Amino acid sequence: MAKRLPSAPPNLPGFSYVRALGSGGFADVFLYEQNMPRRQVAVKVLLSEVVTPEIRAMFQAEANLMAQLSSHPAVLTVYQASVASDGRPYLVMELCAPTLNQRYRADPLSVAEALSIGVKIAGALETAHRAGVLHRDVKPSNILTTVYGHPVLSDFGIAATVGDVQATGSVGMSIPWSAPEVLTDDTTGTVASEVWALGATVYSLIAGRSPFEVPGTDNSSAQLMSRIQRAKPEQIGRDDVPARLEAVLSRAMSKKPEARQASALEFARDLQSVETELGFTATPADIAVDGWVAAPEVDDDDRTRIKGVVTVSSAQQRRRRRRAETGSDRTAVRETGEPQTAVPAPRNLRAAGWLIAACVVLGAAFIVTLSVVLTHVAQPSAIPLVRNVEGRVIGDSVEFSWHDPGLSTGDQYQVSVDGGEPSLQRGTTFTIDHPDRRVCLTVTVNRSGHTGESSTPTCVDPVGAS
Known part of the structure; x- marks a missing residue:
């Protein structure tokens, strides 16, 4: 089977096309030179024949995910993502070699x-x-x-x-x-x-x-x-x-x-x-x-x-860090954080005493301030309650739906099936494919890691289930 030739490179403002780097089943990768700051980059462009409104939305969600993770030293860096004038979504990435x-x-x-x-x-x-x-x-x-x-x-x-x-x-x-x-x-x-x-x-x-x-x-x-x-x-x-x-x-x-x-x-x-x-x-x-790594907000269709x-x-x-410091943890897992700076010892005990006293006073003030802030954050007010969750059988699937009770920016629905591990989403529908038994669903609003009251469980017997 003959190898597919790369598609025509898109015209991207601020970038100059150099040459094709490779072709895949759904996208081509091209070498461009970015004008400012000047550097060579790899640009991945979806093929026009696979681009649909759903693909475009999902591509954007995936680009956001990859950008969130690309600060990791072992994840490819993404510089930007957009849609070319011909309608093809593209990613601008760090130039690497396979x-x-x-x-x-x-x-x-x-x-x-x-x-x-x-x-x-x-x-x-x-x-x-x-x-x-x-x-x-x-x-x-x-x-x-x-x-x-x-x-x-x-x-x-x-x-x-x-x-x-x-x-x-x-x-x-x-x-x-x-x-x-x-x-x-x-x-x-x-x-x-x-x-x-x-x-x-x-x-x-x-x-x-x-x-x-x-x-x-x-x-x-x-x-x-x-x-x-x-x-x-x-x-x-x-x-x-x-x-x-x-x-x-x-x-x-x-x-x-x-x-x-x-x-x-x-x-x-x-x-x-x-x-x-x-x-x-x-x-x-x-x-x-x-x-540091918070789950990025993505579209409901993200899979x-x-x-x-x-x-x-x-x-x-x-506990892991304490084990590492005492030598009881034999692994070399490094959790990246702020570097610690060594403080030289005081020249005499009097200076040490004043230093300790000052640290205690400042520490107490910090704790009081922090406790006030955390108390305020830890008590989110008026988390809405999801009511009247409805379920229905659609073909071989069961679909649950509910009305938005008034979510604020950043709120998410926490959905649990049969009391199992919950999942987070923004949409007001949840589908279970091919259930073989009765399924029950509860919905709770999650606000900044805090949850309100759960909805009354809604149960549906799928067609053909015993």
């Missing part, structure tokens, strides 16, 4: 380099997951290299979302790095499936092939899918790969999601333990501190959102 994807099959990476890349990308995924965002297409070709040689994760959900809207019936999956439950359409993505994909990616970088390829045999899509369902990857087959690393990657690619590492951070810790055993310096996994994300509490992070 060197890993070009290199690993011909020249597999060293164990040390692959472990380092795995930890860094795991840090990027953990940060995304804490922000409530799924990538859904982790694979070697989506790990680019900056001009300084740093690995960065690209395409946060953009290609996956476009694929979801097309008539393929699934999320633009990459079979060799897709978890079994994704291939069987049991889910379009979870934290567990992302751990699977990252484990398969690290495996590929070391082995020079995807985990379920068997050299010299039929490696068609059908055969790969059959082997992935059995979840028994081939041995890497390198003398410098320790059994401990094989076990870590095998666990990440377990058939049962609950048997895998529970998070990208846990996967990073396993890789760090292998680094330590091999005598390498443990690679830090950059994780944003509490309060990379994680339902009911469980985040690590401040108390847990403080």
